[in-house]
Amino acid sequence: MQEINVFVVDDHQIFLDGIVSLLDDEPNIKIAGTAHNGKVAIDKIKTSKVDVVLMDINMPEMDGIEATKQLKQLFPTIKILMLTMHSEPRFIKECLEVGAKGYVLKNISKDDLIKAVETVYQDKSYLDTETQEKLISSMSNTDEEDTRNYDELAAQITQRELEILQLIALGLTSQDIATKLFISKNTVETHRKNMLAKLNVNNTAGLLKIAYKKGLV
Secondary structure, X not given: OOOEEEEEEOOOHHHHHHHHHHHHOOXXXXXXXXXXXXXXXXXXXXXXXXXXXXXXXXXXXXXXXXXXXHHHHHOOOOEEEEEEOOOOHHHHHHHHHOOOOEEEEOOOOHHHHHHHHHHHHOOXXXXXXXXXXXXXXXXXXXXXXXXXXXXXXXXXXXXXXXXXXXXXXXXXXXXXXXXXXOOOHHHXXXXXXXXXXXXXXXXXXXXXXXXXXXXXX
16 A cells, blocks of 8 residues: 555544554654644644544634644545544534545554545545444434434435445445446546435434435435
């Protein structure tokens, strides 16, 4: 695998040093820099070659959520992996909504962290096991409040849309899907938007929730 330039953002120096030490020995990972808050991170990343950012959430001056939002606007190709102690679903959802490609907790093992870095670098989503469980649990807890007719909504999905939805569930990007199905990226995005409208949801997470609920993927 090509060398991955990783930038680490955390306001705790001991943890920051630990992550740098942990990853610095990896032959395919290069530490591109560090920062103690989002504001400093953005300034440094502007003059650095960065592929993946490991981002904490709670930090002074600018937190990780706002920093992620701004970084994705400035550098759309940079992949951001949240590395935090917060496992609350609201944090997970908000980070993913503003552009984070992955979300892992600070109790993650070295091997899993390296796997997470490599996965998001390849433009694929990554959630550690505990994060996945928290999200699924939060969805289950709201099921009783959701009165939408999922059978009726799911019946509106065409065969092509279903095919694209299944590939989305596998973590493929729009470009990956376009290449695999021999269609344009814009066509994939159009199908995605149509599914959002048909299923009355706001994002891909909502699409996948219904897909899993109805056994479509």
